Amino acid sequence: MGEVSRGARALVICPDIRGQTYDLDADSRLSEAEGLALAIGIEIEDSFVLPVRDVKPNLLFGAGQVENIRIACEQHEAELVVVDGALSPIQQRNLEEKLSRKVIDRTGLILEIFGERAATAEGRLQVELAHLDYQQSRLVRSWTHLERQRGGFGFLGGPGETQIEADRRMIRQRMGRLRKELEQVRKTRGLHRERRERAPWPVVALVGYTNAGKSTLFNRLTGAEVMAEDLLFATLDPTMRAISLPGVEKAILSDTVGFISDLPTQLVAAFRATLEEVTAADVICHVRDISNPSAEAQKLQVLRVLKDLDVIDGEDGASSIPILEVWNKWDLLDEERAADLQPQVETSEDIVLTSALTGEGVPDLLERLGDMLTAKASVQEFKLPVSDGRRIAWLHAHGEILSEEDAGEGEGGPMRRFLVRLNPKELGQFETL
Structure with missing residues (x-):
């Protein structure tokens, strides 16, 4: 089985399971899966939605579908198959044997992206904990090549049966140590947050669906060189910078990790602490890629996460922190779509139109943020x-x-x-x- 590396040629498959409820339609999910694969440098040779009438416990797909996937791999010389869904350890192993290729599911793919992108000590701890949580239920062999490629965490052994048991014990011990380290990091960050609350610079948190343009807007507002590529999950660690706003001498702008549909449960738990920065904000800027056909579904995903963080009340939908919607990439809309949305913009004080890339609308955004921060003066x-x-x-x-x-x-x-x-x-x- 070959190793996955940047530039690996891949097939991306989005299973559409009958009877299963999804947040996005099949085409949008396939597009998002392609974005995830591109974010880690995988070359997509072909991608398609595959209807699944009955889930096969051992393979997920039917035997005929697996054979069609194998033929497609041969035709495109693909060395990797990305399945945009959760695969059980048995399904993953059996698919690898049937296809004679490496198979990676949605959770594994996101973990790989997180592993590459996490920059701070806390981010790395969270990624490793999530990675181990996912890995302990699988054949250890499946993931050692990915860690070796990146330098790895340095504690996994070979694929022997007794070695696997030893690895599992080491994984459990390592997870225990990581949780203690994370708790210490959280306490430290809690102290930093308390100090900020006393110190008194107002905090503006940028939140939004992944790839909505938060980091580009952050760079535009602060002049910081934060990674801002057209990639999913370009930001995984909260980055903070001081900015000046009309009527506010100094405010702290915080760029947070992007939200995504169907985020694996292991990652929700591991990254919740990162998002807790949002709960200390004075104003939340919800940056939306308004040019995306799934913009409304993405908005609901973000609001759901804010509800989980108790920022938004579950019963009446009221927010404990003022939320300003930043409709980014407005310049990419066609005239008809822009005309349809214009009445909504004109009747709301909580929407600002911007293009973070060109700077269009940014002065209006700064003015509105200044007004919101001084409203309680x-x-x-x-x-x-x-x-x-x-x-x-x-x-x-x-x-x-x-x-x-x-x-x-x-x-x-x-x-x-x-x-x-x-x-x-x-x-x-x-x-x-």
């Missing part, structure tokens, strides 16, 4: 000694000074009276000075 009166230069300078730097006048003598000498508009976080920071 209140006018405060302060009486300060003239000698308290530090706090007076802070008010001038961070607040909107409405008036400033002499206030006579006080205990600390000559006093000044200030009327200043501050948002809640700024007020909190001033009170700690």
Whole structure:
């Protein structure tokens, strides 16, 4: 069995199982599967939807369908078959034997992408934990080649029967250690978040379906060189940068991992902590690829995740954090589709049209974010000694000074009276000075 590597020639198959409910239609799922394969450098020789009337426990597909797949592999000289669905260990092994080729399912493919992309210590820990959780139920042999190719985690043995048992024990031990390390990382990040809440720069979190253009928008707003390719899952670790907004001297912009339909359960659990950054945000920017035919279904996926994070109330759909919809790639819409959507845009204050690639609409986005972050600002009166230069300078730097006048003598000498508009976080920071 050959090893999977970048440039591997592959067949991508999207099983359409009768009676099974999917979030996206078959063509959209096939397109997404192709995107996942391309994200890890696989060369797609052919791709198709394959209707499955009755799931075969040992192969998933019927014998005739498996033979057709084998013939297609021969014709296209494909060395890899990507199945956009969950395969049991037995199904994967049997398909590999029947096709004489490596077979990888949706979960394995996403794990490979995550393994390549995770950059921070937490991201790597989460990927490894998810990888092991998935791997422990499979023949260890199936995945060692992928880890060797990337340098690997360095603890898996060979394919011998006793070695497999030893590997499984090592996997369980390793998972226990990883969970402890992750808990420590979460505590550390929790402390960082508490410090941010005290420190008081408002946080704007970019969320959205994978490949919606979040990282491109992040780069446009911050000038940061975050990886922003037209690939699924280009971002896996929250990246934060300071930006300036109208009426807000400094805000923190956070770019998060993209959401996707049917995310494997192992990954939902492992990556939940990454998304917890969203719950500390003051405003959520939901970046949508409005040019995508499945834009509405993708929106529902994102809202479902936000609901799981308790950002959105399950009963009435209300959000505890203001959400601004950024309709990205508006420039890619044809005139008819744009005209259909225009009334929705005109009747909502919570939609901004942008093209992160060209910069179109970005000034409007910054203006709207500034308005949202200052919406809860209140006018405060302060009486300060003239000698308290530090706090007076802070008010001038961070607040909107409405008036400033002499206030006579006080205990600390000559006093000044200030009327200043501050948002809640700024007020909190001033009170700690």
